Amino acid sequence: MTHPSNRAEVTRRRWKDVLETHADVRNAPVSDRFWSEQDTWSRDHIRAVQDQKVASVAPFLYENSAFYRARFDRLGMAPTDLASVDDLIAKWPVITKQEMMDDVTANPPYGTYTACGDAEWADRGWMLFSSSGTTGVPRVFRYTHFDRQFWEQANARALHSGGLRKGDSALPLVGFGPHVFAWGAQYALAAMGLPVIPGGGLDSKARVDLIQRFNPSTLVCTPSYALYIASVMEDLGIDPAASSVKTLVIGGEAASGVEGTGDRLKNLWGAKIAEFYGCTEVSPHCGGYSCAESQSGGVPFMHLMEDIQIWETVDAETLVPLNEGERGLTVCTNLCSETSPHLRFLVGDYTMLDSTPCPCGRNHLKAMGCMTGRADDLINLRGIKFFPVQIEEAVRSVPGTGDEFQIRLSRTDSGLDTLTVVVEHTDPGAAAQVAAAVRSRCEVRCDVDVVAPKTLPKSEMKAKRVFDERNM
Numbered sequence: 001m002t003h004p005s006n007r008a009e010v011t012r013r014r015w016k017d018v019l020e021t022h023a024d025v026r027n028a029p030v031s032d033r034f035w036s037e038q039d040t041w042s043r044d045h046i047r048a049v050q051d052q053k054v055a056s057v058a059p060f061l062y063e064n065s066a067f068y069r070a071r072f073d074r075l076g077m078a079p080t081d082l083a084s085v086d087d088l089i090a091k092w093p094v095i096t097k098q099e100m101m102d103d104v105t106a107n108p109p110y111g112t113y114t115a116c117g118d119a120e121w122a123d124r125g126w127m128l129f130s131s132s133g134t135t136g137v138p139r140v141f142r143y144t145h146f147d148r149q150f151w152e153q154a155n156a157r158a159l160h161s162g163g164l165r166k167g168d169s170a171l172p173l174v175g176f177g178p179h180v181f182a183w184g185a186q187y188a189l190a191a192m193g194l195p196v197i198p199g200g201g202l203d204s205k206a207r208v209d210l211i212q213r214f215n216p217s218t219l220v221c222t223p224s225y226a227l228y229i230a231s232v233m234e235d236l237g238i239d240p241a242a243s244s245v246k247t248l249v250i251g252g253e254a255a256s257g258v259e260g261t262g263d264r265l266k267n268l269w270g271a272k273i274a275e276f277y278g279c280t281e282v283s284p285h286c287g288g289y290s291c292a293e294s295q296s297g298g299v300p301f302m303h304l305m306e307d308i309q310i311w312e313t314v315d316a317e318t319l320v321p322l323n324e325g326e327r328g329l330t331v332c333t334n335l336c337s338e339t340s341p342h343l344r345f346l347v348g349d350y351t352m353l354d355s356t357p358c359p360c361g362r363n364h365l366k367a368m369g370c371m372t373g374r375a376d377d378l379i380n381l382r383g384i385k386f387f388p389v390q391i392e393e394a395v396r397s398v399p400g401t402g403d404e405f406q407i408r409l410s411r412t413d414s415g416l417d418t419l420t421v422v423v424e425h426t427d428p429g430a431a432a433q434v435a436a437a438v439r440s441r442c443e444v445r446c447d448v449d450v451v452a453p454k455t456l457p458k459s460e461m462k463a464k465r466v467f468d469e470r471n472m
């Protein structure tokens, strides 16, 4: 019988071998269309690799993560019970954020859900990332340099698919905080050999000056910041569409799937959008990304990278797996990390999956309509449920409204919950139009406060737009 600590080492070595066997680490694209061989894999080949990874990661997690070991034991399962994707989906209940939060609370500061212990961190630690913490205890994740090489390649595949090529240069306009988006783009750009102009720690006018002087082809930022900096340029008499910027690499917030927002960005900048979607829990790399076909006029979509992740949708109430074409919440199994692989994590964005081949040549799943609302963000007002993006679409549908807006929920003295939407507009009369647009999209009555253009606060990272004061 193998000594327990040896089993931890043996399963780790096997898992790392599997990761390396199926990786394609390169510093140049395999062809003009594809960064990597994996982009061209058939669905059968993708599934075979997924099966092999599941069979290898299950014993690894059992031996290297107390969180996973306890879960296997509680379910009365052995790691060998998960030998394929079918096993995983049939036998392994989804993991929620709450389970991870409980684990962090009981085992601060890291929790036990990752396979990065102090020894790995000291030996080859790379970076620590953290979930935003807007919905509870922040979950932190320590990654190694072994992970970094796979992270860079996955993100390079995504940016190449989004259209970045030699000759492009990028200006990141993002706070380099503990979130994966900015760092993910930065490391991918380095792996692709594309030059970067640092844009941190500057005000917006100084950043406009960088665009004017150094002519980057690409901005890396949130959608709301891309709208904001365009308005700063216009105030200075500069047309963003006449600038050097031809691609917006955007992440952190939904964009191309939000009616009005994607088009507004593309028209303002005369640029294409390369969307970069993910979440910290199943990172470090992105999950969803654009291709040449994804915003060609039909339903916008993102590809999902299936050789390194397994994506499913589940019913929002029962968490039962749904069929393709049924709208549900996203669940992701991450198979691309030594430190933080995860089995069926409930990411919780609404989308609809489609496995039909894409004209771009990729067979990897498509998330139709992109991701347009995380279950956590759902607003319940007097029993009527809607997402902030539905309000966003209503605001965008009224001509002349500013880029920012706020959703304020409050409770009257008599206990009635009310919704107020704050918009920027030169005409106070726009209130009636906004109220009507909200009513038609969300089936809810609201008050509308009209404030002067450019008076609502802006953010480099996710814009804070929902203020729920009902329980204050």
Ligand SMILES: [Zn+2]
Pocket: 291, 292, 293, 294, 303, 358, 359, 360, 361, 362
């Ligand atoms: Zn495609």
